[in-house]
Amino acid sequence: MGSNGHNADVELFRQFLRIRSVSDEGPAGNYSQAVAWLERFCHKIGLKTQHVEPVKGKPVLLATWHGTKPQLPALLLNSHYDVVPAMEEFWTVDPWAAEIQDGKIYGRGTQDMKSVCVQYLLAIERLKKKGFTPQRTVHLSFVPDEEIGGVDGMGKLLQTPEFAALGTLGLALDEGLANPGDAFTVFYGERLPWWILVRASGPTGHGSRFIKETAPQKLLRVAERALAFRRAQEELLGHDQHGCKHGTAKKLGDVTTLNLTMLRAGVSNDNGKTFCMNVIPTEAEAGFDVRITPDLAPKDFQKLLDKWCEEEGVTWQFAPWTRPLHSHFMTAADDSNPWWVAFRDAMAAMNHELEPEVFPAGTDSRFLRELQIPALGFSPMKNSPILLHEHNEYLSVDVFLAGIDVYVGLVEQLASKDTLPGEEEQLKRRKVNR
Ligand SMILES: [Zn+2]
Numbered sequence: 001m002g003s004n005g006h007n008a009d010v011e012l013f014r015q016f017l018r019i020r021s022v023s024d025e026g027p028a029g030n031y032s033q034a035v036a037w038l039e040r041f042c043h044k045i046g047l048k049t050q051h052v053e054p055v056k057g058k059p060v061l062l063a064t065w066h067g068t069k070p071q072l073p074a075l076l077l078n079s080h081y082d083v084v085p086a087m088e089e090f091w092t093v094d095p096w097a098a099e100i101q102d103g104k105i106y107g108r109g110t111q112d113m114k115s116v117c118v119q120y121l122l123a124i125e126r127l128k129k130k131g132f133t134p135q136r137t138v139h140l141s142f143v144p145d146e147e148i149g150g151v152d153g154m155g156k157l158l159q160t161p162e163f164a165a166l167g168t169l170g171l172a173l174d175e176g177l178a179n180p181g182d183a184f185t186v187f188y189g190e191r192l193p194w195w196i197l198v199r200a201s202g203p204t205g206h207g208s209r210f211i212k213e214t215a216p217q218k219l220l221r222v223a224e225r226a227l228a229f230r231r232a233q234e235e236l237l238g239h240d241q242h243g244c245k246h247g248t249a250k251k252l253g254d255v256t257t258l259n260l261t262m263l264r265a266g267v268s269n270d271n272g273k274t275f276c277m278n279v280i281p282t283e284a285e286a287g288f289d290v291r292i293t294p295d296l297a298p299k300d301f302q303k304l305l306d307k308w309c310e311e312e313g314v315t316w317q318f319a320p321w322t323r324p325l326h327s328h329f330m331t332a333a334d335d336s337n338p339w340w341v342a343f344r345d346a347m348a349a350m351n352h353e354l355e356p357e358v359f360p361a362g363t364d365s366r367f368l369r370e371l372q373i374p375a376l377g378f379s380p381m382k383n384s385p386i387l388l389h390e391h392n393e394y395l396s397v398d399v400f401l402a403g404i405d406v407y408v409g410l411v412e413q414l415a416s417k418d419t420l421p422g423e424e425e426q427l428k429r430r431k432v433n434r
């Protein structure tokens, strides 16, 4: 197959990319269409499925490939089928057309993470065709809403009887990131995403006067302190002002980022088309996206935030549509974790080099790890630029196809494992921890 190859696997991927499953867009968001497409695929390859809809309009699809030893802890292959929006005016191609140019498939979700949804299924189809039967049961979960915090997707799924009925899970695989080099990155933990709203109140008055302690003034003082913290963290990372790296070997996952992502204030009498520029608003609000590195205790960051807000006379809260975690839950990436050993050895057997890292952003893995389920973040994309959430997101045809082989090998090896050395002890520890 040439690099522009229109083979059947690629065509399936392109079909799925054309379903505009932007997070939480309601009926127009095509969640149901994405799930219907995945379900048809599951049935075609002989997988039993079930719909779980803990929140109306946000369906989760579960599929199961039964192993011959169902008493062994199962594998979970998780992927989210929602995608972030695309700013079409900045794309050189239609983000929803899945065009192929120069051997690259362009589209929103090519890397994050519709490729993985489809690769899991294609890998299972191939394994079935070659007559492989798993010992361990393999479950798949396709979840919505990951991109907007995961509360109504993975968060709710984990509380359902259907999830409990999957039985004990030995290892979950979830998304990772592309690696520009010739190695796969695998994530054993992640920074904690905290979405923070800071709100300031103050007096109103005429815009021509020196009114004291106005809401925007207080808000900006907090913002400035927050941004000073941001500068210090950036310094720690060792990037210069042009974004070039120098000096340290730190990665993004090793520092805490903080970005001011929302600002709101102003008095308007036409819903924000124009503003009463001579009236001091009594409320001002800022939103921050914070990603807390495992090297910083969340309670220590919280203390800082409390201090800034208290000293400047404002209040903060977590964005009410999120469910922030208060500790980092990590999956051990060393010999103490039999599943890490199994994963590492399976990849080594296929001659793939691994680079273990802390995920700089957030994934649904954090909810699984919170339940003590070992989870590794891994998307088989090497020699590929990191393009998630960017304009002109693409994945090359060759990388997409090679990824199917990687999952064939991984699932074949992991699902064939009898009880791993140390697995029972690990399970006992999990029960104690719960
Ligand atoms: Zn993702």
Ligand SMILES: [Zn+2]
Binding pocket: 084, 112, 147, 388, 389
């Ligand atoms: Zn994403």
